[in-house]
Amino acid sequence: MTRPRRPGRDDDPDRLYTLTGGRSRSDSDAFDLVTLVVSECEPTPGMQSEHVTILRMCQLPTAVVEIAAGLGLPVSIVRIMLSDLLDTGRISARHPRTARVADRLPDPEILEQVLVGLRNL
Amino acid sequence: MSPSSRPTAVALLISLAVTGSLCLWAVVAAPDSVRTALAWGAGATAVVLSAAVAVAVQARANAGRLRARLASETQRFTGEISRLVSASAAEGQRFTAETARIKSAAAAETARLRSAVEAETARLTAQAAAETERLTAETERLRARATRSETERSAAVAACANAAGRMQALATSMLADLRDMEHRHSAEDVLGDLLHLDHRTAQAGRLADSIAVLTGARSGRRWAKPIVMESILRGAMGRISGYQRVRLHSTSDVAVAGHAAEGVMHALAELLDNAANFSPPTAEVHVYVEEVPAGIVLTVEDSGLVMSDVQLRRAERAVSATDQDLTGLSGTRLGLAVVGRLARKHGLTVSFRPSARGGTGALMMLPQELLTRAPVPAPEPARPVSEPEPTHGTAPAGTGTAAVAPDARRPQHAPATAGPATPAPADSTPADSPAAETTGHLPRFGESGLPKRPRGRTLAAAEARAHAHGDGDGAATPRPRTSDPKEQAARFSSFRQAVRPNTPHPEEGNTR
Missing domain, CATH: 3.30.565.10 (Histidine kinase-like ATPase, C-terminal domain)
Structure with missing residues (x-):
């Protein structure tokens, strides 16, 4: 049994450019692969189905890359759609605090010990 | 004095003279006693006699004249009659001759006309035959031409159809390639170009589809699922x-x-x-x-x-x-x-x-x-994206129920989707079920907003329905072959039911 959608498999009639109205780059750079997205409202009738799906997926914080995988769409396309949703206030985006995470990285020595311990397992 | 009265006068004079002289003689000769009476008597007798002679002479002359006239008249009559008879005879002869002439002329004219008509008929017949022949040849030529052009037309149409079909195939594979590339290249510039090419290719594909439709070729790709x-x-x-x-x-x-x-x-x-x-x-x-x-x-x-x-x-x-x-x-x-x-x-x-x-x-x-x-969404328990493909047999319990769920859910689902406020049937799916609440177990939605059924699940469901007893997931667990013909037939019919309406053979996918 195959997966329902293999990325890149051409089994849907709608082309990617119709999803974004022909745009290939997003206006905002608010999104990268790991940006967490939370939906702010319920989907409404008449919405583009991808938007509906995104809003449904993002009831809990979800990373952009996961959304892209869930939709089976390229990340760039998903980012454009997320920008649209962000502009209309339907979602909010939150970036993981990578900078402070880097600050809080454990001591390299501890990490080395852990690595040694793992190898000894 | 008229010539006819002249003999009368002569006779009168002669008789007067004769009788006068006789009277005179008598008187002279007679005694004196009777002389006077005799003179009167003799004179009267002489006058009467003379008158009678004159009248007789006159009458005789009249008779002769009348007879001569009668004779002349008779002769004239006879002449006239004979003239008339001869004239009528001549006329009759002339008439006969004229009749004969006219008859012969008519006969000649008739003969001439008949011959002319015959000649004309013959000429027309010949002409018609020639015309018919010419037309037949022309018809033959036109038929040959029509046949040839029909052949040419059908050949051209067939060639167009063939070319259009190949164009369609080419466009379809190009679209598939482009979609593949769009997923592989994440750079926005490259993606933009690819989208542009994608759009162009889709238009070219539509043109090829149009030609294929007009030339009666097979239609374009056939989608394996409802769209x-x-x-x-x-x-x-x-x-x-x-x-x-x-x-x-x-x-x-x-x-x-x-x-x-x-x-x-x-x-x-x-x-x-x-x-x-x-x-x-x-x-x-x-x-x-x-x-x-x-x-x-x-x-x-x-x-x-x-x-x-x-x-x-x-x-x-x-x-x-x-x-x-x-x-x-x-x-x-x-x-x-x-x-x-x-x-x-x-x-x-x-x-x-x-x-x-x-x-x-x-x-x-x-x-x-x-x-x-819309195909009823199986509330498919989501799998992590990277998870290898699970089979029914090894899936969690939820998968097993999902295999039969579509049929069980269909009646409940139909009224729910009829309402205008539910744009996507996903509304009625337990999207908020525990399985969907973690991001790692999202249901897989298609681009249409609908949870998608994996290929082959309908087959499994049909199998499960056909064998309502506890075979479980018959599609996934190979069963021993049975030799019972009835069971084989049932199995085959359920296979057909499962394959035909919605889902083709999984391997065919959406080939055209």
Whole structure:
């Protein structure tokens, strides 16, 4: 049994450019692969189905890359759609605090010990 | 004195003289006593005698004259009669001769005419034969020419159909390649170019589809699954150059059966293309979807040129299901002819009317036979993206129920989707079920907003339904072959039921 959608498999009639109205780059750079997205409202009738799906997926914080995988769409396309949703206030985006995470990285020595311990397992 | 009275006078004189002298003699000779009486008597007798002689002479002369006259008259009569007889005889002869002459002349004329008629007839017959021969030759020549041109035409059409089919195949594979590349290249520049190429290829594919439709080749790709209305609209929109001006208004969750989806998309694309081409380059084209009892009405409205009554009628005729020959085809206006062909093939009804937006509105009705409700979403327990493909047998318990769920859920689901407030049937799926609450176990939604069923699940469900007893997931666990013919037949029929309506063989996928 195959997966329902293999990325890149051409089994849907709608082309990617119709999803974004022909745009290939997003206006905002608010999104990268790991940006967490939370939906702010319920989907409404008449919405583009991808938007509906995104809003449904993002009831809990979800990373952009996961959304892209869930939709089976390229990340760039998903980012454009997320920008649209962000502009209309339907979602909010939150970036993981990578900078402070880097600050809080454990001591390299501890990490080395852990690595040694793992190898000894 | 007349000549006839002259003898009378002479006779009178002579008798007077004779009798006078006799009287005189007598008187002289007679005694004196009787002389006087005698003189009177003799004188009177002499006068009377003379008168009688004169009268007799006169009468005799008259008689002779009359006799002569009678004789002459008689002779004249005879002459006249003989003249008349001879004249009549001559006349009769002349008449006979004339009659004979006329007769002969008539006979001659008749003969001449007859011969002339015969000659004319012969000439005409010969001419007609020659003409017939010429016409036969001409007909033969024309027939040969018609046959040849028919052969040429069918050969040309076949060549066009073949080329169009190959173009279609090429376009389809190019689209697949492009989609593959769009997923592989994440750089925005590259993606933009790929999208551009994608759009161009889709338009080329539509042209190839048009030629294929007009030449009667097989239709384009056949979708293996029902295509939801949103994808139909977007698929149609993506094939025209001005797709960015198209605005879709659809809340319908109806899907079009896979075998007709391509035709519907193509016809709609042609209507959209017409609408976009015949309206100002900045005007929007609106597409509305309306569910009616007979099916679905797609309305394409532009705000461009208003079609006159004549143009509307012409357009209606072009798309009507009766007029299907290629003679009215012009090189640049293929669209409506294509729509007409597709309408006849799939039973679509297309009509035109002036639009409330100021332009023209095109209505296309899809009959109920082409429509299915969106395939009932199996509440598929989501798998992490990277998880290898699980089988039914090894899946968690939820998967096992999902295999039979579609059929069990269908009746409950249909009324739920009829409401206008539920655009996607996913609303009724337990999206908020525990399985969906973690991001790692999202249900897999398609682009249509619907959870998607994996391929082959229908087969499994049908198997499970056919063998209502506890075979469990019969599709996944191979069963020992049975030798019971009835069971084999049942198994085969359930296989056919499972394969035919919705899901083709998994390996076929959406091949054309």
